[in-house]
Amino acid sequence: MKQGFSNLRFLAAILAAKLSIVILRLLRSGGTSLPGKLALKLHPKILDRLSGLFRVTMITGTNGKTTTSRIVANMMEQNRMRVVTNKSGANLSSGITTTLISALTLGGKPRVTHALLETDEAAFRTLAPRLKPETVIVTNFFHDQLDRFGDLQTTVDKVREGISKIPDAVLILNADDSLCASLGRNVSNRIIYFGMGEGVYPETGANINNDAAFCMQCNSRYEYSSVTFGHLGHFSCPSCGFGRPHTHVECSGILSYDNLGSNIEISGPDMRITVKLALPGLYNIYNALAGASFGIAAGLDEKEIATALSGFESGFGRMETIHANDRELKMILVKNPTGFNQVLRFLLTQERPCVIALAINDKLADGTDVSWLWDVDFEVLTLMNDRIRAFYVSGTRAEDMAVRLKYAGISPDMIMMEKEYSQLISKALQKAEARESCYILPTYTAMMDIRKILKRRFGLKEFWK
CATH class of the missing domain: 3.40.1190.10 (Mur-like, catalytic domain)
Known part of the structure; x- marks a missing residue:
């Protein structure tokens, strides 16, 4: 009897989770965590x-x-x-x-x-x-x-x-x-x-x-x-x-x-x-x-x-490349000093002029303490000043990012603030010229929000696919 009840509970948790996945994805939500929470509530083990x-x-x-x-x-x-x-x-x-x-x-x-x-x-x-x-x-x-x-x-x-x-x-x-x-x-x-x-x-x-x-x-x-x-x-x-x-x-x-x-x-x-x-x-x-x-x-x-x-290509938010007319938009997730430093080292290999946008949030999934930005070696960007058409800063901590760039030696005239992500994408692409790249470097929640806009504009796959 006890085993039979356990099986019924297991199947009920599966059914509830699967139904919630379907509903959430019909609503254009990822349905990646809530169904699991529901299943764990119904069947903790x-x-x-x-x-x-x-x-x-x-x-x-x-x-x-x-x-x-x-x-x-x-x-x-x-x-x-x-x-x-x-x-x-x-x-x-x-x-x-x-x-x-x-x-x-x-x-x-x-x-x-x-x-x-x-x-x-x-x-x-x-x-x-x-x-x-x-x-x-x-x-x-x-x-x-x-x-x-x-x-x-x-x-x-x-x-x-x-x-x-x-x-x-x-x-x-x-x-x-x-x-x-x-x-x-x-x-x-x-x-x-x-x-x-x-x-x-x-x-x-x-x-x-x-x-x-x-x-x-x-x-x-x-x-x-x-x-x-x-x-x-x-x-x-x-x-x-x-x-x-x-x-x-x-x-x-x-x-x-x-x-x-x-x-x-x-x-x-x-x-x-x-x-x-x-x-x-x-x-x-x-x-x-x-x-x-x-x-x-x-x-x-x-x-x-x-x-x-x-035969492998990068996944969502990890050097994901979108072709926008005759320009390329590349999105690279940043979340800690060491990873960010490696992204900056990669940017130094860029030979053609480019636009760099940094979208920094401080929500729970990003980490609410953004003092780590001062441990990132943004000073290396001065080595490629002649190849950067503009810096855009965005996100809930856009002002902090602008200050950090200024202290890194970037001219304030090169730093532009745009809090609205749709406008950020449009302005960055407009600033770049033909066959040039726009690099968007977002923290996690900024990446998810920006990707929703990119999906609508350029038909990207859903992030869970």
Whole structure:
């Protein structure tokens, strides 16, 4: 009797969630979190039951979760693995519940075999033991949303606690990140480390390590033989010996690198492939390495891995490109100092004149503390003053952004404020000339609002598709 009641409760939660998904999407809402909240209310342990219906891969970390998820999903699909994934980036328990229910029939049977779930770092501690993943990818750790995550070590410890409860999962970890690499110490899990080879970084310039300058074991300052960005690189502690672990998958060469993408060489166990990435930026090379590591964990051969990486294009808000008459509009999500700095480094590779719009909000999903803007190296933009036609600032903290640009050395005459997003898009496109690009750099909620306008104007896919 008790089992029968549980089954009825499970099916009722599925039906209610599916009905709410349909209604919300008819109303042009994403329907990515509310259906899951409803299902969890009706059946609080539904995630535990849902996880047993799929082979689960979880992806967590500060930067690169969504892009890495899309790379891995592309790899799965090209190799005939039927997969559901939370493409919208709804990565808390409610969004993940919605994602899994969307892949069930009304009778509660799975229509796919795999679930690929981007997971919030703070929620990983409780979600990992419930989802029981076969594979976990951890991209990196950087300071992010200070009002929500607080101390970076606390975030790392939450992920570590989650890992301690899933000893059978394969861990894919960034060897160049001392915080991430530390997750592989004293665990019984199989581990695949990925990272950049010594001396292959194509750019030069100062790198500021504000996130993990000191050894987690003894508090001595790390020494580096090479650095990519932030605290990522070939690190070692001169006191206790803790250092970068040996990598199983490594970028062993960068053959070309520009504002359109890169050609890279990836080496691994019995593997050496050359891949043309249609994703610009050093951070996307790391995302590709994480994807290649998953391919090895899944037993794919080097040809299958190379094909999947070469055929991948960016997802919504992550270097998403829209063609507007004879101009290009590119949208790149920004959310923390390290990620923003890498976007600015990418902009320095831009050869033609361009327009830059920065839309900064301080809503809960963005982080209400915007003091992090002062940790971003906007000063590098003065190196390309002759290639920037104008700066536009927008969002609820447009004034803060304008002040920050002024203190970075940008002439106030170059800074224009436009709070209305539709006008922001129109003015930025008008300011650019033929065959030039407009870059919109929004925080999360600004990105979602701007994307609604772009969808109406240019017919973009819904963000959850």
